[in-house]
Amino acid sequence: MSATTEVRAAGRRRTTARTSLTQRATYPSWFYLPAGVLYLIFFAVPTFASFWFSLTRWTLFDTEFIGLENYIQFFSEPQLSRGFVNTLVYGFVTSGAKVVLGLALAVLLTSQLVGRGYLRSVVFFPVLVSTIGVGITFTALLDPFDGVVNTVLAAFGIEGPGWFTDPSTALLTIAAVDVWKGLGIATLIYIAGIVAIPQEYYEAARVDGAGRWQQFRSITLPLVQPATATVIILSLIGGLRSFDLIWATTGGGPGFTSDVIASVIYKQYQAGFYGLSTAGNVILFLVVTAIMVPLSMLLNRKEVER
Amino acid sequence: MSRATRHRVAVAAAAVPLLALAGCSSSGDDGGTTEITFLTTNDAPNPETADALIEAFEAEHPDISVSVEIRPGGTEGDNLIKTRLSTGEMADVFFYNSGSLLQALNPDSTLVELGDQEWVGSLTEEFVPVVSTDNGIYGAPLGASFAGGVVYNKRVYEDLGLTVPETWDEFMANNETIAAEGDGVAPVIQTYGETWTSQLFVLGDFANVTAVDPEWAEQYTAHQRFYADEPALLGFQHQQEVAEEGFFNEDFPSATFPDGARMVAEGEGAHYPMLSNVIQTILQNTPDAVDDIGFFALPATDAENTQATIWQPNAVYIPRSTEGAELEAAKEFVAFVNSDAGCDIQNELLPPAGPYAGTCEVLDSAPALLDDIQAYFDAGKTANALEFISPVKGPNLEQATVEVGSGIRTAEDAAAFYDQDVEKQAKQLGLEGW
Numbered sequence: 001m002s003a004t005t006e007v008r009a010a011g012r013r014r015t016t017a018r019t020s021l022t023q024r025a026t027y028p029s030w031f032y033l034p035a036g037v038l039y040l041i042f043f044a045v046p047t048f049a050s051f052w053f054s055l056t057r058w059t060l061f062d063t064e065f066i067g068l069e070n071y072i073q074f075f076s077e078p079q080l081s082r083g084f085v086n087t088l089v090y091g092f093v094t095s096g097a098k099v100v101l102g103l104a105l106a107v108l109l110t111s112q113l114v115g116r117g118y119l120r121s122v123v124f125f126p127v128l129v130s131t132i133g134v135g136i137t138f139t140a141l142l143d144p145f146d147g148v149v150n151t152v153l154a155a156f157g158i159e160g161p162g163w164f165t166d167p168s169t170a171l172l173t174i175a176a177v178d179v180w181k182g183l184g185i186a187t188l189i190y191i192a193g194i195v196a197i198p199q200e201y202y203e204a205a206r207v208d209g210a211g212r213w214q215q216f217r218s219i220t221l222p223l224v225q226p227a228t229a230t231v232i233i234l235s236l237i238g239g240l241r242s243f244d245l246i247w248a249t250t251g252g253g254p255g256f257t258s259d260v261i262a263s264v265i266y267k268q269y270q271a272g273f274y275g276l277s278t279a280g281n282v283i284l285f286l287v288v289t290a291i292m293v294p295l296s297m298l299l300n301r302k303e304v305e306r
Numbered sequence: 307m308s309r310a311t312r313h314r315v316a317v318a319a320a321a322v323p324l325l326a327l328a329g330c331s332s333s334g335d336d337g338g339t340t341e342i343t344f345l346t347t348n349d350a351p352n353p354e355t356a357d358a359l360i361e362a363f364e365a366e367h368p369d370i371s372v373s374v375e376i377r378p379g380g381t382e383g384d385n386l387i388k389t390r391l392s393t394g395e396m397a398d399v400f401f402y403n404s405g406s407l408l409q410a411l412n413p414d415s416t417l418v419e420l421g422d423q424e425w426v427g428s429l430t431e432e433f434v435p436v437v438s439t440d441n442g443i444y445g446a447p448l449g450a451s452f453a454g455g456v457v458y459n460k461r462v463y464e465d466l467g468l469t470v471p472e473t474w475d476e477f478m479a480n481n482e483t484i485a486a487e488g489d490g491v492a493p494v495i496q497t498y499g500e501t502w503t504s505q506l507f508v509l510g511d512f513a514n515v516t517a518v519d520p521e522w523a524e525q526y527t528a529h530q531r532f533y534a535d536e537p538a539l540l541g542f543q544h545q546q547e548v549a550e551e552g553f554f555n556e557d558f559p560s561a562t563f564p565d566g567a568r569m570v571a572e573g574e575g576a577h578y579p580m581l582s583n584v585i586q587t588i589l590q591n592t593p594d595a596v597d598d599i600g601f602f603a604l605p606a607t608d609a610e611n612t613q614a615t616i617w618q619p620n621a622v623y624i625p626r627s628t629e630g631a632e633l634e635a636a637k638e639f640v641a642f643v644n645s646d647a648g649c650d651i652q653n654e655l656l657p658p659a660g661p662y663a664g665t666c667e668v669l670d671s672a673p674a675l676l677d678d679i680q681a682y683f684d685a686g687k688t689a690n691a692l693e694f695i696s697p698v699k700g701p702n703l704e705q706a707t708v709e710v711g712s713g714i715r716t717a718e719d720a721a722a723f724y725d726q727d728v729e730k731q732a733k734q735l736g737l738e739g740w
Contacts, residue, residue: 271701
């Protein structure tokens with residue numbers, strides 16, 4: 001509003017002829033030009049180019065138009081069905097765990113606690129560390145034979161699992177590391193959500209004789225709904241397109257047991273099948289959109305209804 | 307194989323020097339210095355060899371200065387090479403695989419033809435085709451050839467009174483003995499912490515496939531032969547058999563290539579199906595054990611079909627983007643790699659694990675396992691690895707063989723999967739019949 005007013009004032013100072021134009025568009029059109037050019041060069045052109053290249057056999061040296069063959073090939077990839085299921089499992093497991101643990105930690109860290117500020121920052125530290133670094137560190141910690149974790153377990157007479165090297169535990173181990181690393185963000189969002197709830201509600205509830213659990217269920221939980229929506233959307237998007245942690249720990253292995261869509265795509269790129277991997281990226285984009293748009297609408301509608 | 311080869315190469319040969327020729331404009335117009343660059347891989351001893359070659363080269367050519375560039379190995383390196391070639395940003399000389407990986411670079415349109423160079427005359431007839439197209443020769447060897455088969459610990463064999471097996475059944479019997487009487491020695495070492503190492507049962511068996519069916523590679527390229535059928539299927543089945551007998555080292559899922567080299571050197575394991583240039587890693591990490599290490603080909607079902615599978619050396623190439631004085635300097639550098647001084651450096655830093663493909667000659671000080679490999683050459687019992695005869699190599703063989711070795715997939719299933727996997731590569735190359 002104030003911007004419009006200023007522009008109007010400026011316009012008046014110039015010529016009356018231009019006034020109506022500047023009134024309609026808040027800024028003169030040249031003002032949008034730099035951002036528009038950047039958007040065109042770095043987003044619009046590559047996006048449309050990728051649709052084109054996904055329809056070609058592309059060696060970097062030349063391209064050959066082959067219609068939808070890349071898409072057919074990609075869907076007949078034997079790893080893909082596995083990768084698809086793994087992607088969903090990984091996305092929903094990490095997202096669910098971040099919601100539950102993030103909320104629990106946020107409740108703890110908003111209570112009257114000694115060293116609360118310090119503890120809050122400790123929870124956030126893993127977020128600041130490079131994902132690849134985390135992956136390499138955990139690969140060493142969870143080494144089935146020389147790793148710290150299994151060595152400690154062995155001292156108690158427990159034979160630790162193979163973690164990253166056992167086909168049945170690899171994906172969930174990576175998911176657990178992902179949760180550890182990403183929990184700080186979820187906690188932070190929840191802390192902000194909880195702190196924003198007016199204390200009067202809790203006081204009123206206490207007067208009415210509500211216990212701790214009832215206060216949590218009937219006040220905290222419903223009122224942090226916007227925070228929950230944000231955490232779910234952020235962590236689910238992150239989980240569905242996760243790649244770096246998986247690549248740094250197992251590379252999709254052993255065999256293909258921890259492959260997700262993103263790592264299958266990357267392998268096609270590595271192998272030099274550039275058209276095929278571009279088609280994979282288009283598919284990943286569509287899958288993430290197909291899951292996130294309805295989910296986001298659902299979560300936001302709930303928010304409005306409240 | 308590409309990955310295995312690459313690693314091997316890197317390990318073994320690596321040393322291509324950086325070529326930075328500094329400005330010597332060919333044979334001197336203005337007396338300035340020509341600067342060129344040399345791109346090699348990051349795994350030891352390649353960077354060391356590059357440095358040594360450059361130092362010696364610059365001493366011989368004061369008007370040229372060479373600077374080294376380092377790249378990652380594996381498929382990451384492939385992409386880097388392709389990207390730099392296609393954008394015209396390639397180093398003036400670069401070190402890369404020969405065979406099918408070279409063919410994927412489209413050499414006729416990206417590389418400088420070197421057929422008129424003096425060193426070409428010294429190349430072995432096995433090597434020439436793997437750096438050539440129909441239109442000419444593109445690369446000079448750096449490092450020696452090497453064999454893929456079983457690297458074994460001779461002390462373990464002596465202690466248990468074993469002899470080198472010539473058939474698969476003899477090999478399994480030896481494993482049986484080692485498991486029973488070896489006092490904890492693992493009969494067979496596998497290192498799936500680095501997945502490329504899992505491919506040797508299949509890739510190292512290829513000379514045996516050729517012995518049974520000499521047409522195999524050609525027919526494979528034409529989409530007429532399959533891994534899902536014998537004889538090629540045997541490589542997968544052998545791996546499954548060894549895995550099911552429990553002959554692997556306990557930590558095979560997470561052990562790495564250097565772990566495997568150490569285990570066979572120190573006698574913690576008896577057999578390591580690997581490329582013979584693992585000896586360079588052993589030389590670096592456990593030099594005292596070098597003479598305890600021997601080599602034999604992966605045994606075929608019949609002794610008469612047992613042959614050693616040979617990998618040709620990697621080579622140095624010049625891209626088309628290098629022109630004028632830099633091109634002359636680059637050619638000088640490529641020639642230097644195979645000169646007497648260059649050979650001395652190769653022998654010192656990249657001790658050969660097989661015969662050389664060019665002018666260089668093996669010294670008496672070469673590792674003992676070289677004699678074992680030479681014996682196969684003398685007997686005419688060698689064949690090039692598949693990647694040097696056919697351009698068809700799927701990207702997922704190493705995952706498939708990890709699955710077989712880990713019991714996730716059966717041999718038959720994995721072979722059928724791999725047959726499907728190579729289709730993409732064949733289509734990408736535009737081969738007929740796919």
